Amino acid sequence: MGQTVILGVIGSDAHVVGITILEQALTAAGFDVENLGVQTSKAEFVSAAETEDAGAVLVSSLYGHAEQDCRGLHERLADADCDAVTYIGGNLAVGQDDWAETESLFRELGFDRVFDAETDPESVVAALERDLDQRTTEPETDRVSVNS
Numbered sequence: 001m002g003q004t005v006i007l008g009v010i011g012s013d014a015h016v017v018g019i020t021i022l023e024q025a026l027t028a029a030g031f032d033v034e035n036l037g038v039q040t041s042k043a044e045f046v047s048a049a050e051t052e053d054a055g056a057v058l059v060s061s062l063y064g065h066a067e068q069d070c071r072g073l074h075e076r077l078a079d080a081d082c083d084a085v086t087y088i089g090g091n092l093a094v095g096q097d098d099w100a101e102t103e104s105l106f107r108e109l110g111f112d113r114v115f116d117a118e119t120d121p122e123s124v125v126a127a128l129e130r131d132l133d134q135r136t137t138e139p140e141t142d143r144v145s146v147n148s
Contacts, residue, residue: 002029003055003132006048006084008036011069015062018090018117022058029129037107039053042069046076049084055132056085058124062117064094067105074110087124089115 005026007019012095023035036044049057054065057077061069066088077084088111093102099116106114113127 002031004032004034004052004105005034005128006034006045006052006054006057008040008045008048008058009038009059009060009062010042010045010073011061011063011065012039013061013063013065013069014038015060018062022060022121022124025125026128029125031128040075042073045073046080046082049077049082050068050080050118052114054082054084055135056087056128057082057129059086059088059111060090061088061092062090062148064091066090066092067109070109070111085113085128085135086111087113087115087128089117089119089124091117 004062007023009015009019019035023033026033034048034054036048036109045057046058048054059070070088074086077086088106092106112131115124
């Protein structure tokens, strides 16, 4: 069984094609995908991540209002003791002229990776495999080994 990934379109956005394609790519790569569909609230993302013990939460937004929709999401995830990898992708801001600025904003909001609407699903899958593998192979820092 693969890692569980929560996937959905946040806020009032009803664009479903992107997450459907991404769900297929993630499933083919061996992930267990919980697709929340469109018009998903922050609370629904957090509840699903908590219930499924998710390794990742992937948020999609194509209607340009992702900043207002995502504010507070990471605080809610932290309150639920959820340390999932978080990605966001799509057309994240209306009149998005400067991608570096948009990416920086969403990194500041807490997302581990930020993708534009032109990103191919294989790139997302590859990044997720690397990020999740890195989390499971990092040495635990709270253990001390003393050799005498």
